[in-house]
Amino acid sequence: MELQVRSEVRGGWTVVAVSGELDADTVPVLSDRLEESTGDLVVVDLSGVPFMDTTGLSLMLDWHRRLDGAGGEFRMASLQPSVHKLFRLTELTEVMHIHDTVESAIAPAA
Secondary structure: OOOEEEEEEEOOEEEEEEEOOEOOOOHHHHHHHHHHOOOOEEEEEEEEOOOEOHHHHHHHHHHHHHHHHOOOEEEEEOOOHHHHHHHHHOOHHHOOEEEOOHHHHHOOOO
């Protein structure tokens, strides 16, 4: 399955929407698009990703560390159950910023 990636800026956040399986073959596509994104506030919309392997997980963790280390923020939104399970099993739900929707991910902190 070919990976589709599109991005837009919403409320100061770069929202990167991903569709397709995120695995060793497709991670470079998303990695390149994230490298091209501007700004230090990034949300990855994973609503169209039914499967992610550990290479996808590693990419998400790398970007989380990269942006947090630079004073920015990296968030993920709309994870499919199988993808969310991967983050739970690796206990990264305690570390990463995971939101139910893109809207809640980009909402200002209360």
